[in-house]
Amino acid sequence: MKKIVTIVMAMLMSVLTVFGMTACAPTESVVDVTTKTITVGYTDYSPMNYKENGVLKGFDTELALRVFNALGYDVRFKLIEWSNKYSELEGKTIDCVWNGFTMNSTDKIDGVDTQRADIVDFTKPYMFNAQCIVRRNNVAEITDVAQFNGKSVAYEAGSAATSFVEGLEGINDTPLESQMKALQEVNAGTADYAVVDIILAKANAGKGNYTNLVINEGLEMDQELYAIAFAKGSELDEKVNVILQAFADTGVLTELATKYGLENVVILDGYLD
Helix, strand or coil, X not given: CHHHHHHHHHHHHXXXXXXXXXXXXXXXXXXXXXXXXXXXXXXXXXXXXXXXXXXXXXXXXXXXXXXXXXXXXXXXXXXXXXXXXXXXXXXCCCCEEEEEEECCCEEEECCEEEEHHHCCXXXXXXXXXXXXXXXXXXXXXXXXXXXXXXXXXXXXXCCCHHHHHHCCCCCEEEEECCHHHHHHHXXXXXXXXXXXXXXXXXXXXXXXXXXXXXXXXXXXXXXXXXXXXXXXXXXXXXXXXHHHHHHHHCCXXXXXXXXXXXXXXXXXXXXXX
């Protein structure tokens, strides 16, 4: 680990010195010449990865660009279905998943609940999150899970919401390809509730096309941690940790989090403990 840290820090310092930049430089000019390409898997998820006027934006989008550019990579982004994230990694159609990926959760592998950390290699966490319930403002608030009985619930297939939804009784569940689709179902009235990341909910509920949506405050959900996922055996997770810590120390993470309204949930220490 110490050898990797030394190599990566030397690389980062070389990049900043050669190109006369600080860690706060614009993402598109952190490195002018690259010899390697890395493909980042993502889903449509505001404010982490989303398109505005045809341009991919978001906290995770910009941070991935800055981190991988600092490591000497040209970055490409591939839109994936979240339920296919592991097969995309295993098939090497993507090199990592950087898209609000909850590390302290489980997924079913061959029908068995499996810790995600046993399936992929995660970086250290960089952001706090939690699941939450979103409803239309004229739909009853949920204060107990028994109240879901007889209701329709939308969620992203394969997401951290899956285990929560699977534990509900008497519901009509609607697994979808993205969390934004889940919000759209509730907004359109074709689902009563959506279970989504609270970061996504806060960025969208009550705003723009979702003015009739509110976050259900009556049911507390467990805290989650976002991290970046690589295929097992990758050394890139440790290299990314080093750059993330450098960006935390130099204020880049704070600057970027503030830009997207995430300054209260970004993690600024503990990457290398």
